[in-house]
Amino acid sequence: MEENLSQCLRFYTRERKKNMSDLTTTADNISDLPESLLHLILSFLDMKQVVQTSCLSTKWRNIWRSVPVLNFDYYSLTNTSDIRNISCKEKFMDIVDHIMFLRDDSGIQKLKLCSYQDFMGRYDSGRVDAWLLFVIKQQVKEIRLRINPIYKDYHQLPHLLFTSVIEVFEVYTFCSIFSVQLPNSMCSATRLRILKLETVILPKGDPNGELVLTCPVLEEMFLKYCSHHDLKILSICAPQLNNLVISNCRAASCKIKICSPNLSSLKLILACYKDYFLGNLSSLVTAEIDASQLSTKFLVRVLNGLCNVKTLKIFGYRRKVRLTFSL
Numbered sequence: 001m002e003e004n005l006s007q008c009l010r011f012y013t014r015e016r017k018k019n020m021s022d023l024t025t026t027a028d029n030i031s032d033l034p035e036s037l038l039h040l041i042l043s044f045l046d047m048k049q050v051v052q053t054s055c056l057s058t059k060w061r062n063i064w065r066s067v068p069v070l071n072f073d074y075y076s077l078t079n080t081s082d083i084r085n086i087s088c089k090e091k092f093m094d095i096v097d098h099i100m101f102l103r104d105d106s107g108i109q110k111l112k113l114c115s116y117q118d119f120m121g122r123y124d125s126g127r128v129d130a131w132l133l134f135v136i137k138q139q140v141k142e143i144r145l146r147i148n149p150i151y152k153d154y155h156q157l158p159h160l161l162f163t164s165v166i167e168v169f170e171v172y173t174f175c176s177i178f179s180v181q182l183p184n185s186m187c188s189a190t191r192l193r194i195l196k197l198e199t200v201i202l203p204k205g206d207p208n209g210e211l212v213l214t215c216p217v218l219e220e221m222f223l224k225y226c227s228h229h230d231l232k233i234l235s236i237c238a239p240q241l242n243n244l245v246i247s248n249c250r251a252a253s254c255k256i257k258i259c260s261p262n263l264s265s266l267k268l269i270l271a272c273y274k275d276y277f278l279g280n281l282s283s284l285v286t287a288e289i290d291a292s293q294l295s296t297k298f299l300v301r302v303l304n305g306l307c308n309v310k311t312l313k314i315f316g317y318r319r320k321v322r323l324t325f326s327l
Contacts, residue, residue, distance in 0.1 A: 031059050035066075043069035043110075046076045047099055065102060068109040070135070072096050075114075093127055100134055108138040114146040125155040132157070136164045141191075148174035156181045162189035170196040178227040187213045198224040205231050213238055223247070228254045234273075236260060246271040258305075266309075268302070278305025285310045292316030 030038075042050050042063070050071075051064045077095050078088040092115065113131070128147065135143070136158075143166060149155050161169070162185040169192060173180050181201035186192075192215045202223075205211035209232035213221075218238040228234060228251035236244065241260040247269040255275040258266070263281055267288045276298055287309045291299050293316075306312060 031057060035063070038063060039067050039069075042067045043071075046071050046073050048073075048076045051099065062104075064099075065104045066106040068107060069112075070099070070108060070110070071112045072099075073112075073114045093124060096131060097127070100131060103138075106138075108135045108140045110142040110144075111135045111140055112144045115148070125149065128155070129158050132161060136160055136166070139165055141165060142168040144168075144170040146172050146174070147180065149179040154179050154181070157183055159183045159185045162186045162192065165191050167191050168194040170194075171200055172196075172198040173200055178229075181229075187211060187215070189215050190217070192218050194218075194220045196220075196222040197226050198222075199226070201227045201229050202231060202234070204229070205233075209233065210235060216240065219243065221245070223249055225249065233257065245269070249273075266306075276301050276305070278302060281305060282308050284308050286313075287311070288313045290316045 033041075042053065047064075047070060050067055054061045054064055072092075072095075074089075074092050078092050096113075111131075113128075115128075132143070143161075157171075157180065162183065166189065169186075171180065171182075178199065178201045182197065182203045184203045184205070186195075186203055195215075195218060203211055209230060211231050211233070212235040215238045218241050220243045221236070221238070221241060222245045224245075224247045226249050228249070231251065231254045233255045234251070235257040237257075237259045239261065241263050243265045244258065244260070244263055245267040246256075247267070248271075250270070250272045252272065252274060254273055255277065256271070256273040257277040257279075259278075259280045261280050262283050264283050264285045266281070266284060266286070269288070269290045270293060271290075272293050278301075284306065287306050289299075289302060289306075289312070291314055294302070299314075303312075
C-alpha cells in the first residue's frame, strides 16, 4: 500500500509540475503581447482585478498605472454589499484616490464610476470633482457616472467637464431628490457626441431662464427624470442630433423647442411641458409619442410638428389603445 501511495504521490507531483509549467508558459505568452493589447484586455476588467495583475510578474507590476480605462465599482473594491457601512464608503474613496494619483502621465480614455451612497452616508463632492478634473487633464473622452449624493447635498459638476475633449457623458443618480446639476458649459460642448442624463438638474440657462443646447457634433441625447428647475424654455437645436429621447420629464412651467434638422428618431414619453414647438424636423423617420398626459391642444401641436415623419406611434391617449401608422 505504501508503494502504491508513493507512486500516486510521484505521479501527482509530475502532473502538478507539468501543469505549473503549462501555466507559466501561458502567462509568459500573454506577457509577450504588446502593451497596447494588454491594455485592451485589461479594459474589460474592474480596477480591483486590474491592480491584482501586478502580482503576476515583474513586467505586470506597473501596467495598472497606465491602463486607459478606469472602472471603479463600489461592490468590487470594498468586498461588501452593505451600502450603509460608512467605513466601506471611506475605503472606496481612498482606493480611488490611491489608484488615480499613483498613475503615470499616460492618457485616460474612459472613466466609469459606480459609487453607492444612501441617506445615512456622506457624499464628498470635492473628491468627486477632483477625480473628474484629474481625468479631464488626462484627456478623457468618455465618462459614465453612477452616483448618489445624500438629500442635503447640492453638487454642481465642474464647468471644465464640457470645455474638454469629452465625447461621451452619462450620469445617473440613485437619489429621488435632485441634487446634482450640470453646468451651462454642457450646452455648447464642442466634442460631445452622446449625452445621457437621468435624475439630475439641467443647467440654469441664461438670465431669462432659457437653456439653448447647440452642441455642434451631438448625435444622441437622452433625458430621463430630469429636473428643469426654474427654466422657462428648453431649446434643443443641435445641428447633428440624430436620436432624441425625453422620458418622464415634468416641467409645467417650461416650454420646449426642438429644431434639429438631422433628427431621425424622436421619443417623447411622459414629457409634460407648458408648451411644445417642433420645427425644422425634415429628416425625421420615426417618432413615438406618449399622449397619456397631453391635452388635445398640445397633442395637435406636437403632431403638426411631425408632418415629415415616416412612421409615427401614439399611445396612451384617453383610452388604453396603441396606434401605429405610416405616413
